[in-house]
Amino acid sequence: MSKVKQRIVVKRISAAKHQAHGGSWKIAYADFMTAMMAFFLVMWLLSISSPKQREGIAEYFKMPLKVAISGGEKSSTSSSVIPGGGTDFTQVDGDDKRSNPDTADAERLKSLKKRLEQVIDANPVLKQFRPQLLIDITSEGLRIQIVDNRNRPMFDLSSAKVQPYMSTILREIGPVLNELPNKITLAGHTDATPYVLGSKYYSNWELSADRANASRRELIGGGMTEQKVLRVMGVASTMDLNKADPLDPVNRRISIVVLNRRAQAQIEQENSSGSNAGIKLDGQKDSASQLRDSAPRPPAAAQP
Template identity: 50%
Template sequence: MMDDGAKPIIVKRIKKYAAGHHGGAWKIAYADFVTAMMAFFLLMWLLGSTSKGDLNGISEFFKTPLKVAMQGGSGSGDSSSIIKGGGKDLSRQDGQVNAGGVDTAKKSFNLSAAKAALEKEETQRLQTLKERIQSKIENSAALQKFKDQLLLDFTSEGLRIQIVDEQNRPMFPAGKADLQQYTREILEEIAPVLNDVPNRIGLTGHTDSTPYFSETGYSNWELSADRANASRRALVQGGMQDNKIIRVVGLASAAHLDRKDPFNPINRRISIIVMNKKTEENLMRDAGRIEVGTDTEATRDAAARGAQATGAPATK
């Protein structure tokens, strides 16, 4: 039994709490920092051990990578590149490894010789076409009787096939652009042969010097152009590809075949030109050329005269 005069005993219990766990995020950040520093020092070491010429080559490669890759030069996989050899085997020291075995040495090309070779090949192709048409004329019953009206020769534009009139066998009725049936047969026989070459086609209509003029202003110019276009339609109907034709013109009586006799029936003709590449390129380039604002001497003089007439200052 407790004495009434004794002091009570007080027991204090202190609860201890352990510090929270910090986790491992700092380790990841530190590892990234160390990796970045290693990469930085490696870059500095590489830059310090590379010559100035190689550095310029690397700089040019990243400026125009396609140009350097196609034309070659420093930084394009040669042995002087900062990464020796390149390719799959980085231990190579003597240039990029080429699994295809293609000779990567720089080569020079003679453009004039290549152009001459292409022209020679094209001339041979047109010569072969001429021989095929001549053979077809000799062996075709439909064409043999008209062989005197079919003229084949070469001009500066290419192979020219001319269908000319005869006194008693005109290709068209007088003053009209309607094809005679035998003219249509000639064109339909020739049409498939023209598909055998990639060359483009031009058609030109001609008349003789016989005056022709209607009350509506229809003249030999319109007549020759309409006859050329009628011939184009007959060629397409005969099987020639329509997209091969890039020129259909009428020259009326401006370019006679017989200059001594402007009324000779052979001056009335249709010319089919199988164009060479040079003629085709010139035609397409000139057709697509538009010159705007060309400051030539003639335009400056015209501007000066106009300014004097109006009192305005001339522009220079």
Template identity: 50%
Template sequence: MADESQRPIVVKRIKKGGHGHHGGAWKIAYADFVTAMMAFFLLMWLLGSVSQGDLQGISEYFRTPLKVALAGGSGSGDANAIVKGGGQDLTRKSGQVAKVEEQERSLEKQRLTRLQQKLRQRLEQSPVFKDYKNQLRLEMTPDGLQVQIIDEQNRPMFDSGSYRLLPHTQTILRELGRELNEVSNRISISGHTDAKPFSRGERAYSNWELSADRANAARRELLAGGMLDEKVLRVVGLAAADPLNRQNVFSSENRRIAIVVLNKETEAAILRDGLPADAAAPVGAAGPTSSGTP
């Protein structure tokens, strides 16, 4: 009994409160998560930078790795590296530019087509054009919408051998001037004659000067009708170099004024390259009349 009374008494005290220190395991898990997210976004960036040919090569490699490694698949040789410098894909950028340009060409063609339809409707309905619609021709060309005013044997546009417009031609051109403001495109005006030469020969006042003077007279009437001056890109005289009736170069229908509402591509080419050497002719002053009817 004495031994039991002398045995030490052990008291266990339990502290309630904080959870204590758990160690650094959470930091390792968080670092793994951040690393995985960085790898994911890096993969997304790489896939966005790889061209279509590279993607096809990678796909073929994982489908048949041995075949691609030994012989090379259709996509394995499409590019020298999986990531071309890690920058933007210039091929893709060029394709986007080409797509935008194609859309612009399509919209422009629609605008010119609407203008053509409106002018054709005016020819059919307007009393101004009623008697002259056979002398007006509308057609879409590679350069844009072309409007031609053509001589008739009994109803010419100009006095014989002169650049002076007859009253009905002035009326037609002024009406056209108002309509051409409907689009922002610039225009080209060219004068044409038949092949009948002047009595004094080509070294004096000739069909070249006459056609240029007539084109310039047409320009003035378009402006008088309300067309903006900045819409005119060029005024040229082509004499008999581009006959409408090639079987009969002396035909009255070769005497005409051609107005082209230029598309943007042709306008840019004219501004870049200038006038063709064989198309440009000096705009001469008023010259003498001839015995013929160029």
């Protein structure tokens, strides 16, 4: 038998070599050290900067990119919640509509105006007198004017006696005025016709004041709270409604003003300031009296 020659296979196993470490960790470490150096550099600069310089640096970082490039309003002076975001429509002259007491007060007065107009339109008696009722909003508040008519006077001639229809108007208006806490003022107006009796002791001044006070009594008689009245006055013919004709009957009127918050506070402040001034003057007078009493008196002359 012939011998078969076997093939000899030599398997060489090479030992695994460790790959060389890369430099990625060195890059990360370098970035970290650079950031730390920049951080400590910024901290050092802030520590040696003045408050004015720090304020300027803070303003630079708060400034929107749009403003920095093209110019415009700074974020520190903007009332917008988002810097550079445009106009804030919740702001009106720096005040929030929802928290502005003047705005809320004006809205209440407008609602009262609508309420009065509804009462007048719903009442057949008042509706026929609608041309003699003027209702508008002024700087002091809601003004209700009841004007005279040549064929329908509000008072007896040269008198403060209220006509029946005028009494009806005032007594219907009275309860409606209680719907707001605002106080009111009443003013009586006359035309330029001299007082018919010609008395130097009673003139259009006294007549207009008496008519305003008579109107106050009718309002209270209709149900208005007496404490709502802040001022009653007569102005005679100094404030004509028709300035071109001082004798026009429309100048004879009663003006009721439901005061807004500012006007009411101003009147109350003026009254309280006057009271304090009076108290101070009285105190000064008492002090002067005490000084005079304590001063040494000259010896009295001998009686003969």
